Amino acid sequence: xxxxxxxxMAALEVGKHFYWQLGNLEVHGQxxxxxxxxxxxxxxxxxxxxxxxxxxxxxxxxFMEYAxxxxxxxxxxxxxxxxxxxxxxFVGSLFLFIFVSNWLGALVPWKLVKLPxxxxxxxxxxxxxxxxxxxxxxxxxxxAGFKERGLGYFSKYxxxxxxxxxxxxxEDFTKPLSLSFRLFGNILADELVVGVFVLLVPLVVPxxxxxxxxxxxAIQALIFSTLAASYIGEAxxxxxxxxxxxxxx
Amino acid sequence: xxxxxLGLSSTRWVLLAAEAEGKGGLFDVDATxxxxxxxxxxxxxxLNELFFKPLMKVIDEREQAVRSGISEAKDRLSKAKSMAxxxxxxxxxxxxxxxxxxxxxxxxxxxxxxxxxxxxLSEAQVHVQNAKAEIExxxxxxxxxxxxxxxxLSRQILVKILGDLAQVS
Numbered sequence: 001x002x003x004x005x006x007x008x009m010a011a012l013e014v015g016k017h018f019y020w021q022l023g024n025l026e027v028h029g030q031x032x033x034x035x036x037x038x039x040x041x042x043x044x045x046x047x048x049x050x051x052x053x054x055x056x057x058x059x060x061x062x063f064m065e066y067a068x069x070x071x072x073x074x075x076x077x078x079x080x081x082x083x084x085x086x087x088x089x090f091v092g093s094l095f096l097f098i099f100v101s102n103w104l105g106a107l108v109p110w111k112l113v114k115l116p117x118x119x120x121x122x123x124x125x126x127x128x129x130x131x132x133x134x135x136x137x138x139x140x141x142x143x144a145g146f147k148e149r150g151l152g153y154f155s156k157y158x159x160x161x162x163x164x165x166x167x168x169x170x171e172d173f174t175k176p177l178s179l180s181f182r183l184f185g186n187i188l189a190d191e192l193v194v195g196v197f198v199l200l201v202p203l204v205v206p207x208x209x210x211x212x213x214x215x216x217x218a219i220q221a222l223i224f225s226t227l228a229a230s231y232i233g234e235a236x237x238x239x240x241x242x243x244x245x246x247x248x249x
Numbered sequence: 250x251x252x253x254x255l256g257l258s259s260t261r262w263v264l265l266a267a268e269a270e271g272k273g274g275l276f277d278v279d280a281t282x283x284x285x286x287x288x289x290x291x292x293x294x295x296l297n298e299l300f301f302k303p304l305m306k307v308i309d310e311r312e313q314a315v316r317s318g319i320s321e322a323k324d325r326l327s328k329a330k331s332m333a334x335x336x337x338x339x340x341x342x343x344x345x346x347x348x349x350x351x352x353x354x355x356x357x358x359x360x361x362x363x364x365x366x367x368x369x370l371s372e373a374q375v376h377v378q379n380a381k382a383e384i385e386x387x388x389x390x391x392x393x394x395x396x397x398x399x400x401x402l403s404r405q406i407l408v409k410i411l412g413d414l415a416q417v418s
Contacts, residue, residue, distance in 0.1 A: 015274040025280035035285060039292050046300030053307045055314065061304075068304050088305070089297040097292060128281035136286055188275070 014192065018118040028126055030115055035123040038100045071095055074222070078229035083148070083236055087229065090140055094133060095225035098124055102187055102217030106194070106210065124220075125187040127180065134180035137228040138172065145235030153235065175231060179224060186220045 018029040049064035057065050071092035075084040079091075105122020113120050123129045145153035157168045190213040197206035 015277070017277060022280060027279060027284060028277070028281045031281055032284065032288075035288060039288065039295075042292065043295055043299065046296055050299055050303040053303055055307065055311050057307075064300070065304055065308060068301065068308070072305075085305075089293055089301045092301060093289070093293040093296050096296070097289060123285070126281065127276050128278055129285050131278065132282045132285040133289060135282075136289060 014188075016118040018115045028118070028128060030118045030120050031123045031126040031129060034104065034110070034120050035101070035129065038097060038104055038123060041100055041104070042096055067096070068092070071225070074226050075229050078226060079233035079236065083144075083233075084229075087140075087144070087232055091225050091229045091232070094137070094228055095221050098133070098183065098224050099218060099221035101129075102221060103214065105187065105191065106213050106217055121191055122187050122217075124183055125191055127184050130180035130184040131176070133183075133224070134176035137179060137231060138176045140228070141175075141231040141235040144232045148236040179227060183220050183224050186216055190216055 017031075020027050020029040020032075045060075045064065049061050053061065072084070072088055074095065075088045075091045078084075079087055101122045101124045105125060110120035142153075157165055194206055194210055194213055197209050
């Protein structure tokens, strides 16, 4: 095929994975490698930021404090002033992990690294990562609701008309599904679009698309963490305390 | 498989080359998922210790410091205001006192001046009276002296005339 003769920089591979064998389990090596890099970046950045904390922040500490306050803002807006503090680490880690994953995936020329199969890319462009994160969010909001309101949390399923019960149950499935596929789809689509543009016009032209990609990446991280915080907040808020108001959702 | 539904597999396209020979494909969920979940939880734990806790603590401390600084500054401001007010009041009081003092001193001075003028006037009158009396006295003396001289002169004249008369006769 003619397109196959393009240099490897411009080739596109989708759905190929660099498999590692763990016992009788298979894992996607390329996803794990990049996720380790992402985790490393985050850990090193936090270590540098908190190594020499000062009351009057300067330089990098300032930057990280800005990031932290941004994250706190997300958690506070969605969860409420009363409970947001304990959820800041979870929501914040979600945001940072997804954001750094997306940006590293978009900014680092991973194609220069040759793997036997598949290629390095943002971990969030692999469905395993996004489903893992989405399931953690589900667990988190169940935990939050249960911890805050005990068995009363489940009263929302049986409240009101029994007709609504299946809808409530379905919602618990659609939440992680939409979370994971939104992130996965956006990041993968972005990588594909950039890849296609690079394939067609290797110079300059892909740049706007890449910048747009960076923008979407940031937005997706924001959306994921905001929705996660909002689910957690919703679970804790409880419908029992506001029976007069309608069931929303 | 899901990717077959989406028409992604078995097309050896460069754009969407989803290799589907038994394994692979876009929606290949395997052990990566639980590993990623555990990894992420570990990341949350690490970031909590390394990033969120210390930075939130620092931010809280700073907020506290700023808040206490503001309240301290407010205290100081109110203190300064009350001091300024106090000072104003004292100033006004002092001004009033001084005006009173000036008024009383002026009155005193006026009194003393009038007194002295009156004294001087009366003294002058005394002097004038004395002088007048002396003049009168001297006039008196002079007139008596004159009278005496007139008497002696007239006696001499008389003697002379009478002497001459005697000689003649």
